[in-house]
Amino acid sequence: MTSAAPGQAWEWLAIAALGVFHGFNPAMGWLFAVALGLHRRSRQAVLLAIPPMALGHALSIGLVAALVLATGLVVDSHLIRIFSGALLIAWAVYQLRYGHRHRVRVGMTTGSAGLVAWSFLMATAHGAGLMLIPALLPLCGSAGRSSGPLLVSLAAVGVHTLATLLVTGSIALLVYDWLGVGVLRRGWINFDRLWIIGLVGTGLLLIATS
Numbered sequence: 001m002t003s004a005a006p007g008q009a010w011e012w013l014a015i016a017a018l019g020v021f022h023g024f025n026p027a028m029g030w031l032f033a034v035a036l037g038l039h040r041r042s043r044q045a046v047l048l049a050i051p052p053m054a055l056g057h058a059l060s061i062g063l064v065a066a067l068v069l070a071t072g073l074v075v076d077s078h079l080i081r082i083f084s085g086a087l088l089i090a091w092a093v094y095q096l097r098y099g100h101r102h103r104v105r106v107g108m109t110t111g112s113a114g115l116v117a118w119s120f121l122m123a124t125a126h127g128a129g130l131m132l133i134p135a136l137l138p139l140c141g142s143a144g145r146s147s148g149p150l151l152v153s154l155a156a157v158g159v160h161t162l163a164t165l166l167v168t169g170s171i172a173l174l175v176y177d178w179l180g181v182g183v184l185r186r187g188w189i190n191f192d193r194l195w196i197i198g199l200v201g202t203g204l205l206l207i208a209t210s
Contacts, residue, residue, distance in 0.1 A: 011135040012159065018135075019160040021198070022057070022128055023167025025191045026184065029053035029119055030172040032106075037176050039108040046176050047169070052112040054165040056119025057128065061160055064129025065153040068136045072149070077137060081210035084133045088203030091127045092196045126195060131202050132160065134209070 022028045033053065037046035071080055106118040123129065136156060140149040175183060 011139045012156075014135040015132060015156050015160045016163045018131055019163025020167050022123075022160075023164040024171065024189075025126075025195065027122060027126060027191065027195075028057065028128070028164065028168065029122075030168045030175065031181070031184075032115075032118070033168070033172040034176045034181060036108060037172075038181075043173075043176060046172050048112075049115055050165065050169045050172060052115035053119040053168065054161055056116040056121075057123045057164055058157055058161040059116070060120045060123035061129045061132065062153075062157045063124070064132060065136055065157055068133060069140055069149050069153050072137070072140055078210045080133075080137065081206045084130065085203040085206030085210070088127065088130050088133075088199050088206065091130065092199035092203065095126070095192075095199065096196050127199055131198060132156070134202060134205055 023030070029050070033046045033049040036049050037043060039045075068080070106114050110118070136153065139152050139156060175181060
């Protein structure tokens with residue numbers, strides 16, 4: 001795959017930045033990893049929980065990337081932007097009204113497969129992949145035909161997942177080793193509210209640039 005043009009730098013930065021943001025969000029995995037470590041009284045349990053969670057997150061993001069790639073081949077990009085923007089705003093309204101009632105619950109005895117499934121469902125339910133659409137559309141559209149868009153999509157999923165993995169793992173260890181889960185009560189950011197704002201902002205951006 002050829003290197004990104006200067007005009008495409010913001011898309012790759014956005015994909016990585018969203019990975020960082022997702023990694024900071026307790027709902028995306030680090031809080032569950034810490035809970036598993038505390039329950040099993042093992043730091044190793046925290047470390048072993050992170051890769052399956054990253055895989056589940058990657059699968060959810062990859063599903064959205066595949067849909068963007070498939071629809072981009074047969075549907076006009078302007079229509080995709082408008083539909084995706086409306087979907088994001090609708091998803092934000094849903095999260096605001098009902099999101100806290102429909103949490104995905106997995107027990108403390110779950111294994112790697114359960115963690116993959118949990119992470120996939122959490123990322124999908126939160127609309128994590130949908131937030132990447134503004135960056136995925138121009139990247140895939142500028143990659144030409146044949147295998148170009150596919151390679152770009154895979155690279156985007158990889159960059160995003162790596163950023164999420166590094167941040168999730170770092171925060172999980174920091175909280176487990178030093179801060180404790182009490183940090184959420186003492187001054188952690190309300191990520192549910194930030195997430196809803198992010199969904200609405202991304203949706204408006206897609207519609208405005210359609």
